[in-house]
Amino acid sequence: MKATNKTRARPTLRSVLGRGHLSVALLAVGLVGISLTLLGVLALRVYANHNLHLIARSINYTVEAAVVFDDSVAANEALELIASTEEVADAKVFNNDGEQLAHWQRNVDGLLGHLETRVATALLGEPINLPIRHKQQRVGHIELIGQGRSLLLFMLGGLGGILFCTLLSAFVALHLSRRLLGDIVRPLRALASVAHAARRERSFDRRVPEAPIAELNELGNDFNALLDELEVWHSHLQNENATLAHQASHDSLTGLPNRAFFEGRLSRCLRNAARQQDHMALLFLDSDHFKQINDSLGHAVGDEVLINVADRVRAQLREHDLVARLGGDEFAILLTPLQSREDAQRIAEKIIASMQLPMQLDSGGSINTSLSVGIAYYPDDGDDSASLLNAADAAMYQAKRTRRGQWQAAQTERSAAEIKNRS
């Protein structure tokens, strides 16, 4: 829970890249836009003031005569003539006595007009006060307040430009970050998926594809090399494991499964047979006079005989039958599936017959050996592995007692009862 919370709190590469690009773009556009607009406003302010001075001077020339003759009507007309076509918000003409001769004011209407007034008072500063001179003599003065229209329009345009550029650059930044993200994330995803497969499914055969970015490509290559080593190591380990497993379940001399393997298979087959109502036969084999061979001819010959016996027995069996060396000179065979008792008996006879040929020894010379076989049937002679093994063992000893080199079916009470029932 804690781990997932932690990972959720961490930003993704996409968000980091996106944020980075976006902030750089916004910073650049903002700085440039604001500084340009500020510079523009300052420059425009200088020009607007200059322009206002020019307007004031031309008003001066126009109203000069009217002021000299103290003619308010003429002054008003002259003032309106100029002020109405220029960027003037308010213009007043005073004579030398300080009386207002003429006044012109632009109609302020709507939001834009009020904004203009605000901008004009904020940026253009004090109203312009210019004396009217006639023959080097001051005859009056004018007061002029500029109109902030061009400034306002410039500022609005600047704001609009900044806004538009911000949107555009944000879009481009996101697009670029997405592209970059693709270039970075695709190789990383491939790497992650390969690593995941190697960890979860132990599939070391997949490799990371090449990446467009050098560092990521190098990482991928290193990872591939690591995977190569892992694969070699893993297969080595698997082989070792297989060998160990084989050694644990098989007899090293004859190569036949050992007792533990045989018992495991037997109990499994018993479960299957119980479920599917199959029949099985368990054969117990014991070499006759093996102890004497061992004692008189040595262990090497004994081993040779055991290997030979194992080979010959194996040669007589069907595909699904299992032969195991239980220990010493004892072998056991599991016949499954079994159609009839006669099949088991025929196999037992074939095994016994296969022993009749003398065995050629490596040291030269040959030796004759024989096997005694005890047969126990499932389910007639027992329905668990212990009882079946006991029954087969008993039958084998019985065969040894009566006549060596022969087979003997188990004769348990149960099987006797079965036979009685049948007859």
Place this chain on the structure above:
Amino acid sequence: MTVAGGRVTGSLLSLLLAALMLSAGPARADAAATAVQAQQRAKDVTQVVLGILSYARWPTEPVPLRLCLVGPTEYADDLIKGNLQNSGQPLQVRRLLADDRALAQACDAIYIGKLDHAERDRLFQAVSGHPVLSISEADDPCTVGSLFCLRVSDQQVAFEVNLDSVARSGVRIHPSVLQLSRRRAVQP
């Protein structure tokens, strides 16, 4: 500033005077009102005359500018008192008779009061051919003779220009004055 202050005190004084006259008796009220009005008219006339003079150019700049008052004038008292043009140019004002022979040489500008037709004709004959700026105070149709004709009323002192006379006189008048006069002429 001092000039303005002087004027203010002057007008205050006259107002005080008028108030005193008003309190003196209703019979004298009319006379007092006309006295204040006359004073105001004289002041306006002075301003207009000085303005016209300041916008005029003579072939040779006269120093000082010699203004002659001819005939009985109604509003020229202030002109006689002051001797400075508002442009700072020195101004010399004196009264002359209408049939003075030296009038054309002694004056650069003449301010004409009430004259009968004969006197007026003689006067203009005398000055014709000389650069003399003439201003008529009294009702003058402004068709022959005078360059400027004043139209004095309580509201303002207007003037008309006789362009033919201006052209003939040799005195150049600044166009803005001409413009001002024409506009005034059009005004009812």
